[in-house]
Amino acid sequence: MKKKTFKISHKVIWLSSFFLGILTSVPKIAEHRFNLYEALVDSTVTFLFAVLIWYYNVMTLPAYSSRDVASGFSIMRLVKGLFFGILLMFILACLQQLLLSSINFGPIMLMFEVRGILVNITFYMFLNLLYQNYQNQQVGIELERTKSDNLGAQYELLKQQVNPHFLFNSLNTLKYMVESNDKHSVEFILKLSDFYRFTLESRKHDLIRLSEELDILTAYLFLLKARFEEGIDLTVAIDKRYHQSLIPPFTLQLLVENCIKHNVVSLDKPLHIKLYTEGDFIVVENKAQPKRIPETSTGIGLENINQRYSHLLNKEIVIAKGDTHFSIKLPIIHEDYHH
Known part of the structure; x- marks a missing residue:
């Protein structure tokens, strides 16, 4: 600094x-x-x-x-x-x-x-x-x-957590599942309920356990799978010894949402996202397959995450853009460091 x-x-x-x-x-x-x-x-x-x-x-x-x-x-x-x-x-x-x-x-x-x-x-x-x-x-x-x-960061985070487009798409998906008598309809409702319960509970905290964040991501991924089916794939390879480390709530969910926003997600061209550890970082990596007509980006999402890491840890996230892959590296927050 x-x-x-x-x-x-x-x-x-x-x-x-x-x-x-x-x-x-x-x-x-x-x-x-x-x-x-x-x-x-x-x-x-x-x-x-x-x-x-x-x-x-x-x-x-x-x-x-x-x-x-x-x-x-x-x-x-x-x-x-x-x-x-x-x-x-x-x-x-x-x-x-x-x-x-x-x-x-x-x-x-x-x-x-x-x-x-x-x-x-x-x-x-x-x-x-x-x-x-x-x-x-x-x-x-x-x-x-x-x-x-x-x-300001909390306000922007709250707006992104309760994304009206995501809620609208989820309800449309639920409507289709109910009308088609999909056997996963009840599970979808429970996961949607869990996701928004996590939203209300976690936004009160600056940091939560990585294990809790992965639970949020699991519920979120289930909702995405109901919508995109095999068009999206998430591989989680994080050593369990890091599950007790800390992370700002909804960080991983926002990064996955960011991947979907900027890349093609379809059955013909599935989006592969990897979540793993590298050194003292948690890495969120996706195959770069940008949309032909890119959505308007304000950059608020990544800046929001970067601000929270800067305030809480005095470190910044690392953004790596390549020809074939795009990755975000999040510094691992150990409990003994943050007290």
Whole structure:
């Protein structure tokens, strides 16, 4: 995920450093024997030290990312900053001694180092206060964006789950089966009832067991078989050890529906769909046999699935288009990963 950088205005850095330099010259002005040159050199050294410490602390702040929010206060970063400040103040004090060679810097070197440490700690604490506030704002923004995206995704998912065309086709199929005294009519009604019961129950959850999702797919496939007969074939080859993994509800059903939407399904040209595992992915693959007049596609279905995987797992689905086959790879969600 793209990281966002925390920034401090250059104007704030330079103006605050200038003000600090002026502030350190106040004791010089109060002295009985005021020396303008000494005050200017002292202020300039403090100004340079403050500017460099500002930029060092800003550059060493960790970049914000949603997966590493609690980076906050770091003792190790503070210790490194203090060592850098002590070394920097020593170098600047030596430079000041070259400019003011008439002054004995031995006794007051400690005072410069103490001043540097105090300035360093003050800047570090102030920056971390601003940084924590920035983090809180970013978390709030991301939560609102995620909430908005999830609401939109759930709405689109619900619309697709209760597809009026699918319901219309299922009822027409049922009508034909009843009129022809088909012995599978009762089973068809039960499977249709199961499918919509699954719809009502599963839409309340972000994730369900893969075994439950396969039950939904079995009921859905039975309804499709009643309509297309041998025109559609689904092969499921998923190791049982993955049945307790998690998956967003109705993901497999939507992908199978997507296959039917974009491919020819007939007895002369049956549509073969394979469902299997490959590495750490569940793969839904179909033989590419596109319709002569393709249906209008908004891309909402695949984008809906991709959004849910992005929000829940911080991963994306993989879409592979070939000359003869089309496949979708879904990252397997293990329970210990998702907690």
